[in-house]
Amino acid sequence: MDRRKFLDLCLKGGISMAALTQLQLQAFQGSTSAVGDEYKALVCVYLSGGNDSLNMLVPVEGEARSLYEASRQNLAISNPLPLSPDTAQEGGVGLHNSLAPLQSIFEERQLAFVTGVGSLIAPTTQQDVINKSVPLPLHLFSHNKQRATWMYGQEQRSLNSGWGARLLERLEQSEQFGGNISLSGMNHWQTSRDSMPFSLSSNGISRIDALSGSQERSEHVSNLFNRVLTGQTNPVSQAYGSRVKASIDKTSAMNIALQSSDPIDGVFSNSTLSRRLKTIARTISIQSQLGCKRQVFYVSMGGFDTHGNQNRSHASLLSQLSQSLSEFNRAMAYLNQHNNVTLFTMSEFGRTLTSNGDGTDHGWAGNHLVMGGAVNGGDLYGSLLTQHLGGPKDTRGGRLIPDVANEQYFATLAKWFGVPDSELVDIFPNLANFNQHTLDFI
Template sequence: MTLKTRRQFLSLCLRGCLGAASLSALQMRFMQSVLAAEQQPFADYKALVCVFLVGGNDSLNMLIPMGGDSLQFYQQARQDLAVADALPLRPLREVEDGIGLHPSMSALLPLFEQRKLAVVSAVGSLVQPTTKAEYLSGSIIKPQHLFSHNDQQDTWMRGREPQIISRGWGAQMLELLYQQPDFASCISLAGSNLWQSGELISPFGLTHGGVPELQATRRSDVRSNVLRQATQALLTGQTHPLGSHYAQLNNNAIERSAIMRQALKLAPDFSDVFPSGNTLAAQLRKVAQIISARDSLNVGRQVFFVRMGGFDTHGDQQRLHPILLGRVAEAMAAFQQAMDDSGNSNNVTSFTMSDFGRTLSTNGDGTDHGWAGHQLVMGGAVKGGDIFGAVPQQKLGGERDVGAGRIIPEFANEQYFATLAQWFGLSAAQCLQLFPNLKNFNQANLQFV
């Protein structure tokens, strides 16, 4: 049997032509491994973990000026929202007047000092480099729907402006690297999302509790066995194209769930590493387990998606935002500890995304929709202990404030994405294919990883 013929045979088996009931989880996992090994373009392993902070994180308030005019401008702009007792940072490239980290994010300070954490400053949606004068005069192409939650979330997940497409750059990276991406290469702990939606692949969904099961068929009693057999008979006997397609999708889901469930049985628990009562930490704990079990899944590249909401802080920000930042810091620090303990630190890069930054000005109880914001990048391969890009002066009416304290980004989010994508294994040409506005900027790779 030739390699091509064997591959075709195994593919048919995995698609349900032999019937899911006739295959054990071990057999399915073996066939999945053979198929993955035959198309594996990389000898190494890398994973990207996207931490999406839903609602527009006030990330400008994560980095606090420590003195001089910078501190005075910041306090004047932020008023009651100004943060005191910032934790001093000593980035490799000195920041004028000094810079500190929000005190609620103390869990991340050791990682910055160990050079496993970097900050990319003033990132946002841009079509081309933009000055305040150009923005106000309308002489440049502006990103569409700049201050809209849904539109900007889609922009960050699509990876481009101003084209409207229904595919995300996380999934498209895999599709550029693999002829047929394996389901285990694209995993979400936060449900369906645009970032992991492609032409050939969509996210395989888990919860922090593991692989979901059909409650009616998971038990071993007589009633469940009868229901399971009846469902299988109905699905395998379909002749209508729609019914047949549904049967195939259902069988694929059953098979993939069995493979993932078996892989997770081999994974470390990590319960002593992650804090309890933190939903982001619970998601990242499951990511850590899957990464640790990657050998049984035989994948060379993986993208993970986790999500945390609550960042649309128009009100009660003084109380809520420190809590949110503290949970993010604890969860990410625990995840990096799990990567260190499992020997995966250099192979896994985690990064944040959010709808947009927020306004420098306060509305009296919070902040409103802004533009530029800071993003965190973490991992052993990261050029940590530094801030990439100039920290914008938080001065109302300043040279990058286009009104209401909305700051023009220094870096386009496409530059941010392309840097991560090149580390993941894409070529410069492939990055330009994914992020077409890169051609408008002098620097396509920001060199933070």
């Protein structure tokens, strides 16, 4: 009897879906010895292309506002939404109009901004750049190289592993099926030598095309798969067959488990990001079935390489982003997982202050947001960079030097996730060059 028939007969024969799922998942569950009973999840929302995040938070008055308007020219945001962070900012601070759904979450202290973040090897000033007196990250304005640096949590080397995967390994969770899930396919952040993400589609159900179609066809292909995957004598072929069969089994188990998940009806809209975040929320709702005490999720949103038509396209992107994040925040409260799940953004770099006429070019420092019940929200962490073309933070062309290293940002999330302080520098090696290894946003 092939596996498909077995599943079909089990369901028709009265074995509950939950019991069947548990039987399947038991074979995939790994060790949970390095963490306690408390459940935690990190959700990475990657803004692909280099988000103009300096325009997410802008000054509202005084000299800071004048410098901003002179530097941003036709890209300056008028009438930003007022924010009242705990830490006062020179010139005040306003939120991009398209981020309106996040304003109340910030005021409710469930969201914080980490400002002036970028790739850094050591603390760096404008004079350091001019004198070449400190090492700078390689290929600062390259999409591929900087995306890799953000996802690896360090400069690229011959052997790389993503810092999301490394967190699971340090906590002995990398073998835990369902702990490493991507809604946007393979990515560096979740991949290491011994770990790779399990991919889900936007609606959660993964389909094996070869097993789709009529019952007769699917049974024939299933039998063929079993013969091919289990009838090999070559060690390489056996290893490959075992890997493929495990993937098929895991896909089936996850599909069945998701059928028992909370549908979270009436919360999420129909944008691509919202549908993907809904699937993440549904997966979180069944984490106890999966046996996971730690989960990392990845989802990307494209379109942020705004060399042209920025005023219109960036506003639309931020509107979709804020709506989706607001929905996810409500879903976590509904699932009573608000304190256990932290969502954060990454992007390969910020953008230039200067307009190229209709958009911006690749920059350096930017702002990022962190959301969840564990977040010390309602404040900005780091200084709101003065957007001053030719000012003390400008290297050239409006590319601002970061105040906060991305590794400090990552290390703070890793510490909350359960990684001991003593291991942070090993995971993020450039922390050794900074007096402060973590921030206080969580």
